Amino acid sequence: MNVEDYDARFNLVDAKTPVNEYLTAHYKQSLAFFTLHDRLPRIITEVIDNLSRCKDQIVEQLGEASREEVKTVIGQISELKYELQTDKELKALPEYTEELKKWNEFLLTLDNKKSYFSAVWLYAECYLYRRLKLIFEETETLKNYDYFKNQKDQTLEHCLQSIKAIGATLEEKKIDTEDEIRDYLFKVIKLNLWGNRCDLSVTAGKEVKVTLDPFAGLEGLDKFVLINQSSEIWDTLKAANGAADVQFINDNAGYELFTDVVLADYLIEHKLAKKITFNLKAIPWFISDALEHDVEYLFEFLKKTEDPALMRLSEKWKARFAAGEFTIHKPVDHFWTSAYEFCKMEKADPELYARLAKSDLLIFKGDLNYRKLLADFYWDPTTSFKDSLNGFLPTTLCSLRTVKADVISGLEKGKSEALTALDANWMKTGDYGVIQFAKK
Numbered sequence: 001m002n003v004e005d006y007d008a009r010f011n012l013v014d015a016k017t018p019v020n021e022y023l024t025a026h027y028k029q030s031l032a033f034f035t036l037h038d039r040l041p042r043i044i045t046e047v048i049d050n051l052s053r054c055k056d057q058i059v060e061q062l063g064e065a066s067r068e069e070v071k072t073v074i075g076q077i078s079e080l081k082y083e084l085q086t087d088k089e090l091k092a093l094p095e096y097t098e099e100l101k102k103w104n105e106f107l108l109t110l111d112n113k114k115s116y117f118s119a120v121w122l123y124a125e126c127y128l129y130r131r132l133k134l135i136f137e138e139t140e141t142l143k144n145y146d147y148f149k150n151q152k153d154q155t156l157e158h159c160l161q162s163i164k165a166i167g168a169t170l171e172e173k174k175i176d177t178e179d180e181i182r183d184y185l186f187k188v189i190k191l192n193l194w195g196n197r198c199d200l201s202v203t204a205g206k207e208v209k210v211t212l213d214p215f216a217g218l219e220g221l222d223k224f225v226l227i228n229q230s231s232e233i234w235d236t237l238k239a240a241n242g243a244a245d246v247q248f249i250n251d252n253a254g255y256e257l258f259t260d261v262v263l264a265d266y267l268i269e270h271k272l273a274k275k276i277t278f279n280l281k282a283i284p285w286f287i288s289d290a291l292e293h294d295v296e297y298l299f300e301f302l303k304k305t306e307d308p309a310l311m312r313l314s315e316k317w318k319a320r321f322a323a324g325e326f327t328i329h330k331p332v333d334h335f336w337t338s339a340y341e342f343c344k345m346e347k348a349d350p351e352l353y354a355r356l357a358k359s360d361l362l363i364f365k366g367d368l369n370y371r372k373l374l375a376d377f378y379w380d381p382t383t384s385f386k387d388s389l390n391g392f393l394p395t396t397l398c399s400l401r402t403v404k405a406d407v408i409s410g411l412e413k414g415k416s417e418a419l420t421a422l423d424a425n426w427m428k429t430g431d432y433g434v435i436q437f438a439k440k
Helices: 003-009 029-052 056-061 065-085 096-106 121-136 149-158 160-172 177-195 214-224 230-237 255-269 290-304 308-323 342-348 350-357 365-374 417-422
Strands: 226-227 245-249 275-279 326-328 359-365 395-402 433-438
Touching: 029 056, 029 065, 029 121, 056 065, 056 177, 065 121, 096 121, 121 359, 149 160, 149 255, 149 290, 160 255, 177 214, 177 230, 177 255, 177 365, 177 395, 177 433, 214 226, 230 359, 230 433, 245 255, 245 395, 255 290, 255 308, 255 326, 255 359, 290 308, 308 326, 342 350, 365 395
Parallel strands: 226 433, 245 275, 245 359, 275 326, 359 395
Antiparallel strands: 395 433
16 A cells, blocks of 8 residues: 555554644654654563563463463563554443443544544543553453563663662751752652653653663753742742642653652651552553562562662652651552543542542653643643643642653743754654642
8 A cells, every 4th residue: 555545544644743733653753653654563562572482471470370371461462552553443441440431432422533533542542551551351261461671671670780889868958958959859850850751651661771870861861851949849848747638640660660769758758748649550651661570560669679879769768658758648549541631630530539639749740641631732842830730620739740741831932942953853763851840
């Protein structure tokens, strides 16, 4: 099939996404098209390859009955890949849980834009990951199998040099005055921001390494921070007088999760927060997103390094969980693995919205959460961050995100054009970051 016939068949236009439109694969020069046409098929293929390579290990762990189920799952994943590549309709899911019923309610709202290439990129991508999990859920032995775990664990191991450097730096720091607490907080926020570069869904599952001392390199990265509203974060925390309730809406496991906990620990240690809640994913999601067992693995990993500073961090953080200073919200909320934009949360999940509203600060991590904050809509980049939230502001919030999708707001006039002149792909590389803030 030639290019013209292919484009006509799938209703594609060889152009960039226009301003003030939703991101979809309809536009071939968009990251949405690249993701659905190239990146996601590679990710699915990698899941199949991993299952094939690890089949004996899975059977040893889960029993002989899993052998045939692995074969069945591989076949069904191959069918899912074919559906994606041939732009099939996003079909209804079996309704044996309330969560799946809500998915079908959501799908009914899509009307005629209900195929992979015609639906909003956010919807199509989330749907694909949910369908992938459903294949495993419908087995007897693989229901709870995390088919992305090996990749997440390897990425953490490949970042060990940086993790050791961070551990040593944290032990050496000497902070006495309020100004020093504030200034070091800004460093830890930036450390956490750049931790978001380790996103396997962007690299299609290929390993990500961080091998330098991240604290030492922070100053050199300042020119790549397009928006930095750390001062507003500081003011919010100080206004709570040490009693701030802070919630992370987490993104990636591994190195980024490590930096999440570093930031959380700093807030507790310096009496900038009283309680930290981590909101994790309920199911394997976008390859590297953090699940509860990824937190457990992180602490065990730090302990097994036999690095004294990291071993002490592991014990310290476990103690914070035991004391209730750190907590993982349970049950883990399925809204985080729905396709809903956050501006629809109050109606779609009022209980979650009300829970978040009780906090003093929400910290949204990463690119997918940013896309959901901005509704996968190609705003004029000068639109204010608060306006681009579409009314979603249950409480004061911030977003720490490296730019890996063509959606952004809050830039100064002319900044986007200047960056595009330097690098037409600047919104896709993860080289730039934002620390954005919106007050209730």
